[in-house]
Amino acid sequence: MPIVRVAVTLKPSLLDSAGRTVAGSxxxxxxxxxxxxxxxxxxxxxxxxxxxxxxxxxCEKLLANPVIEDYSFEVVE
Amino acid sequence: MPIVRVAVTLKPSLLDSAGRTVAGSxxxxxxxxxxxxxxxxxxxxxxxxxxxxxxxxxCEKLLANPVIEDYSFEVVE
Incomplete structure (x- = not known):
């Protein structure tokens, strides 16, 4: 059965506080x-x-929040 | 400047309860x-x-927990 990889990322214009913490660490x-x-x-x-x-x-209904997040997907297997 | 994309996933042998919840939803x-x-x-x-x-x-020191997670990375830009 195919495996689909979905990537959900915060829109570039938004501040990513978790990311900032990781960069600081x-x-x-x-x-x-x-x-x-x-x-x-x-x-x-x-x-x-x-x-x-x-x-x-x-993605639109559950996996991402389209207001603040972007998503992309591809078949990996 | 290069952008590196790091993917951190739970080892396949471990139960992913968040994933199970998403599949159920x-x-x-x-x-x-x-x-x-x-x-x-x-x-x-x-x-x-x-x-x-x-x-x-x-990855070994901060981004992943090598005991329970696998990681992979690639340059994307």
Missing amino acids: LDKLGFHEVSSARIGKLIHLEVDRFDPERIKEM | LDKLGFHEVSSARIGKLIHLEVDRFDPERIKEM
């Missing part, structure tokens, strides 16, 4: 080459068959 | 084609230069 650990970090969700769905329209609907 | 919404869902983290790091050894170290 990396800097404290000595990873000064990191200038910023942004954190999103990765959802792997096992589906009977891949239908992009259905996946889009899942 | 999708089923209730009528998306019966979804048999399972697993949820992970997606971290975008903006770095001065890409050094896979350094990214690996960041």
Whole structure:
């Protein structure tokens, strides 16, 4: 059965406080080459068959909040 | 500056309760084609230069918990 990988990320214009915390922690650990970090969700769905329209609907209805988040998806297996 | 995308996922042998909840919710919404869902983290790091050894170290030390999570990364920009 196909596996669909859905990536949900905060819209670029919005402040990502969790990402900022991660970037700060990396800097404290000595990873000064990191200038910023942004954190999103990765959802792997096992589906009977891949239908992009259905996946889009899942994203709009449940997996992402389209007001503040962007999403993309691809079949990985 | 390069953007590195780090994917952190729960090891396949472990029960993903959040993923199970998402799969159950999708089923209730009528998306019966979804048999399972697993949820992970997606971290975008903006770095001065890409050094896979350094990214690996960041994953081992902060971004992932190697006991229960797998990680992978790639340069996306």
